[in-house]
Amino acid sequence: MTTPTTQRLSLIDVVNRCDSFPYPSDDPSRLERLSFLTFIVDEIPCGRIHSSVVPHIVAFNEQDRPVFHITETNVSFMPWLSDYESRSDAIAQMLAIWRNDPIAFPSLTGWRNELYGVYTHTQTTNPSSTRQGAALAIERSACGLFGVHAYGVHMNGFVRTGPRPSDVQMWVARRSATKQTYPGMLDNIVAGGMGFGHSPGYTVLKESMEEASIPLEIAKGAVPVGTISYTKLSKDEKETQPETQVVYDLELPADFTPTPCDTEVENFRLWTMTQVLDSIRSGEFKPNCACVCLHFMIRHAVLTPENEEDYLEIVQKLNRRLEFPGPKRWPTFKEEH
Structure with missing residues (x-):
């Protein structure tokens, strides 16, 4: 607050x-000290994940079919999660576990039951892997954890x-x-x-x-x-x-x-x-x-x-240039006309 x-x-x-959030031109060393990994979807940077969250992702990954590929600098989905539904479901399953740990994830105590879209493509690009331009959707209160737009x-x-x-x-x-x-x-x-x-x-x-x-x-x-x-x-x-x-x-x-x-x-x-x-x-x-x-x-x-x-x-x-993609036009499939 x-x-x-x-x-x-x-x-x-x-x-x-x-x-x-600091600009690279302000203090490049501070950005490194902040210790964020890039969240990548379809080879496109879409957010930032703090290094302290990575062990929790690793723990979730310990299943027969791992969900995330993790390197020193990036977190991305495994290739078998290649569309909106599979990615959104995987994130939802992980957040359902994290939600039970309010000490590690205090932001999830403000759970909204509202989804925000995470965009990588326009609606005309690779439509089979997206839903009206969104590569996945994520619970609103978790957006800061993934640093998505x-x-x-x-x-x-x-x-x-x-x-x-x-x-x-x-x-x-x-x-x-x-x-x-x-x-x-x-x-x-x-x-x-x-x-x-x-x-x-x-x-x-x-x-x-x-x-x-x-x-x-x-x-x-x-x-x-x-x-x-x-x-x-x-x-x-x-x-x-x-x-x-x-x-x-x-x-x-x-x-x-x-x-x-x-x-x-x-x-x-x-x-x-x-x-x-x-x-x-x-x-x-x-x-x-x-x-x-x-x-x-x-x-x-x-x-x-x-x-x-x-x-x-x-x-x-007042108009910072944000490096992560957005929709070309706003999806309206839920609207009441």
Whole structure:
């Protein structure tokens, strides 16, 4: 959990709190000290696995037909696991065992029963071994253990207060104190992980109703405005999480008030940009939500090259180039049309 800080953060510090995995150009020796192996599927790097996890993979491998090929630098599937179903089943069986060891695998205590796709190919390449472009699917809470690319949507809900782009106020959510991750911290009006088979557009509409009671006819006004991307390094430095968040803006009527619909959100507040910035600098926002707010402020000229000394670096770092593949287009086979 990231907690508020008593020291005022610079905005580039805020971004670095989210994008915390080192770049090779920063300190190549640190990357080596972190001790990650590359997770490879179909000869394509798809994630990172910490060396401390390898003995558990070796133990699972002690069966009549080993599942993984392990070297000093890589972990990959044995050749007989050559399609989506066999790989997904093998990972699921292993995670079912690991789930019973919360000391070794604390992240699995937040089990979601939700699958995320791991992509190696586009839908038109080698379709027999993939499912709509995914080489396998993995339980959401285990993505950090394998360091695979995860996806979500975040939406800025805002109200216009004047003619200038910067004349806006933003709806801010307070996360429930019972949330598994970042309890009690500030959040965007709507945000959620993108389960395998759910497109960004479908996810943002679903989350709008579930988290903020936004009617469908209003939520359909959400506009995709880009992405942010980053790689998080866990505090114990044993998990990484490359993530891409598809960002939406929704201009809301001045007389509309979002209302919590489930147990994930405590309340909503309509804040000025000054209030939002102040809470970002004090560390009250969930790290990636703070970055989504900064993305909004840049696009709406709240932050400019003239009023923010780290403007250029912030803009660049909000879109880290992630080295692992993603879908060419989003699979939608689970969607309700």
